[in-house]
Amino acid sequence: MKLFRYILILFFCLGSLHLYAQDMLRVRQTIDTLTSSYFHGRGYIFEGDTRAANYIRDRYKAAGLQPVGSSYMQEFTLPVNRITETPELQVGNYKLTAGTDFVASARSSSGKGKADVLYLDTLVFSNEAALQKFFAHNFRKKALVYPQKFQKQLWELPLPYLQKLSSAALHIVLQPNGLLTTVAAQAAPLPILEVKQSAWPAGARKLKYKVVSDHTPNYRTQNVIGVIPGAVQPDSFIVYTAHYDHLGGQGKGVYFPGANDNASGTTMLLELAEYYSKPENRSNYSIAFIAFAAEEAGLLGSFHYVNNPLFPLSNIRFLVNLDLLGTGDDGMMVVNGSIHPAEFAQLQTINKKHNYLPQIKMRGKAANSDHYPFSERGVPAFFFYTLGGTTAYHNTNDQARQLPLTKFSEVFRLITDFAAALQGQR
Template sequence: MKQLYPLYFALLLFLTAAGAHAQDMARVRQTIDTLCSSAMHGRGYLLEGDAKAAGYIRSRFAAAGLKSFDNDYFQYFRLPVNRITHTPQLQVDGKKLTAGSGFLAQASSASGKGKAKVLVLDALIFFDPAVAQRFFAQDFHKKALVFRQQDRQKLQKLAPEYLTKLQQAKVHVVLQPKELLTTVATRQGAIPVLEVQAAAWPATARRIKYNITADFDSAYTTQNVLAFVEGSIRPDSFIVFTAHYDHLGGQGEEVYFPGANDNASGTAMLLELASFYSQPQNRPKYSMAFIAFTAEEAGLLGSFHYVQHPLFPLSQIRFLLNFDLLGTGDEGMMVVNGAVHTAEFELLQQLNQQHHYLPNIRNRGKAANSDHYPFSDKGVPAFFFYTLGGTTAYHNVKDHPGQLPLTRFAEVYQLILDFAATLQE
């Protein structure tokens, strides 16, 4: 038996080392389920969704023993935001449409309710001046102006007198040919606007009854969540991991947007990395900072606020990795700024080829499409990772945890650890 001891201990050491890096996918799933729960109501700016999510992330940081930059893990700031505070209502010729799947209030919609006759936009107005003149000679008051999404930009290019006439309508109805998508609005429009699934809109519609309640808050208080693990050798140099935890919130109590892929998946990755580096046996040489941003969906406002008010000098950042949409991976991963920081991208490629983590890693240049951008704009070297393939649910009620495959989540996690380790050499 003695001759087996070396083999046994070698196997034990292998399993211990593997366990130190192994991905706890059950915990990842639980994190995503929690962030997407109805209690957090889409992690937006209604029913305290953002505050509840921020509190959860702070509790995870604190439980892992991460340090706070300012004793409470939060960085507060204010933003303007329009909120649909009650579940919108819509009936077309007496038939009720379902909020969330059949229609939504546009994020920037004003309040409004009542009944209105349908006035369908004549698309010939864009090509025939005589048709346009006749169409806009009509009385738009008490009308529901109905037009297609693909005509929206054309409408903005009409003559000023026609644009004024459009605003005389009681309500606008925009027919969406595909999925209903929404966003976070930092302003409120002049009139109520409903986004309706084209397939749910009757071709012979004559009258609608609607009710939209919106509230514009010019100074809503929200918060980034920040923590760090101090490096053992170079504590004044940082590798920074970021992900936005906010999503689109909801419309009243009955409709909310879970945001599983966008971006509970990236937030889960952030928390997994925080857990790893918080363990004494994994203490890094460089300090590791973890930032969960709010208000990304409102125009990267959380990350722009941070770079204007950094908690340590931006010049001390060795590299920043931003995670958004990490719930798939069937077709590999995209690296924004990969074409900018070519040496680091080549390192990623080498690590991936060596360990066969992902089918492929693609790169692109600069893009202002997530929270890496404000840092890049200030000269901080940064990558933005998002996975490819799999689910197409995005900015709608369908982006829930049950449809999220997490195909290559564990592999992306390991690639990040390998990449960060190499950056510290």
């Protein structure tokens, strides 16, 4: 009898494990795919964003998700400055490597040629005589070189000085802690290169450079949306969101893979779609999955959606935004945790019961990912991101192979348990 009871308990335990089983091989394959050169950083050159959107749409279809209306795509336009060729920089006799030693600033304009190096005298910010002496230089055909920490102060000088700064051949911004780039809506008035401080040859006096950029005022991109209708209350929605875009590339020679940011969150979104598509996991509420474009350009995809919702925002019972989910050694942060204390307490209770994560921390409102436009419209929302592990961010080092995925399965189970609790299903 005891043996029978043991076998019965084991059967139910194994059944439970099967219910929650995470296909980590598929997870790795999805992240590898999204970070591959074919998608070229999921940005705005070589159709990287469109290829990624089509891949997500096809995954939705394969899982049996339905479009909202006639299409999975919600198109919109944005202004974007693109670096369309791999930049070049030779300092003295040293040829620096694009993507490793330097990148073009996202807002760089085009330019090429040779220039003499002019180092910023940082006394210009505190000494009037030094200010006048430095700006007495002829900036034409000069490469103005300065540490990143002075960039903001430099561009806050009065207009006559700004005009002199803009007359330089180019600016070189020295980055002390590695390269960090972004997406820019507008172009600067001159070429700007960002160079690792450690890669800059000390005392360099001359350089040669080339930057090719293109400002596109109405670049067309798209959000990707699918839904699984609820079994009991189909007009009520749990919404999962993740931005699939990243920084793209700089010509064919450089691209930013964006493994943690945000192939990890996009993969979690697709894993959740696979889970809820199974009949045994069907939710009482409808589940919507929104993969946003243009988060890196200023949350433009999510702002576009809340201004053009495909179902009433008031029907969203809760939204969970998924971004930077590739680690978890130190637990997870919940943005808006202090805004929705009852739901945060539910999360803590679930986590304590199952010991999914070492800790769940909270913070208040922050405009740091795609939950924010929804929160501002009164939609209850959390933004989850994991803590610890990799520090690669917004550079070429954010690669799939360095992503530990330490607590990916546990975060997945926490999310599905939380959604079930919100609907009274568990």
